């Protein structure tokens with residue numbers, strides 16, 4: 001177990017905010033986590049993955065916990081259905097790459113998503129027509145209130161768009177491993193139009209081929225966290241009712257949209273932000289990414305949290321004024 005006081009978190013958040021926490025604790029096994037005496041840790045206690053969906057708005061007065069529980073187990077009985085049990089501290093894309101190599105179908109559309117397996121299960125990460133809940137069979141957690149191990153089946157995790165009951169539990173559950181259910185049978189998911197195009201309109205032969213197409217799509221649109229600080233999409237795509245959509249459609253020639261069950265309509269926030277003329281706009285060291293308007297980047301490399309927050313407020317009020325829709329951040333503010 002590694003324990004540090006007054007610890008610099010710049011390398012532990014992909015936005016690269018220069019902030020510190022009072023205590024940093026990294027555990028190497030679930031046993032170490034179970035033996036941790038939470039009553040001795042400075043409050044509040046916050047568990048993070050690789051900090052790829054977080055905005056630290058200031059120094060953190062409490063304890064940051066991090067898992068380095070790193071294992072991948074294959075549970076393959078030779079059936080169509082195959083399982084992988086993965087430690088929460090494994091880099092999510094390492095799991096995806098291993099699954100594609102196996103070759104198992106199911107994880108390939110989620111290639112190159114930053115972060116770790118535990119955080120991916122909390123956040124229900126998604127991309128290119130897939131969400132991680134589609135391949136989760138179960139999630140193993142430490143219940144910090146009852147101090148015992150609990151196993152949730154996927155149906156018990158309260159999954160929604162970038163949402164889960166873990167997110168709403170106020171830190172009660174710490175994910176320690178995830179059981180993924182994949183398929184040996186040919187099962188590509190090409191619902192996302194851009195993905196079909198990236199594959200040249202041909203049926204893919206392997207999950208690795210889909211992975212490569214997804215990686216090239218992501219590299220063309222999203223900043224590489226190793227080069228530019230960001231936390232991916234900053235806002236959720238808003239979901240509106242049909243009347244609101246009709247009002248927006250009346251005032252704009254074409255409105256990209258996706259129909260959802262129950263007569264609801266999802267409108268890409270990136271399109272709204274771009275329509276407000278905000279692509280490339282700056283506040284101090286922060287900017288709206290010029291290739292994907294839903295992403296805020298630390299363009300100068302030394303943006304302060306206030307720069308990001310000012311840009312966020314500017315975007316929210318511009319979109320509200322023009323479309324009457326309130327954008328909600330996807331990135332967690334701490």
Ligand code: EPU
Nearest residue numbers: 127128232233235236237256268270271274291292293294
């Ligand atoms: N668009 C614009 N301007 C832009 C970018 C996009 O008008 O600058 C419009 C286009 O009409 C495009 C549509 O927005 O067709 C959707 O764009 P895109 O396919 O890039 O996806 P997104 O809705 O902006 C979501 C996820 C991403 C994920 C992509 C691809 C959320 C909040 N974001 O973005 O996830 O990679 O789809 O599936 O749902 C993340 O969560 O951090 C993330 C990167």
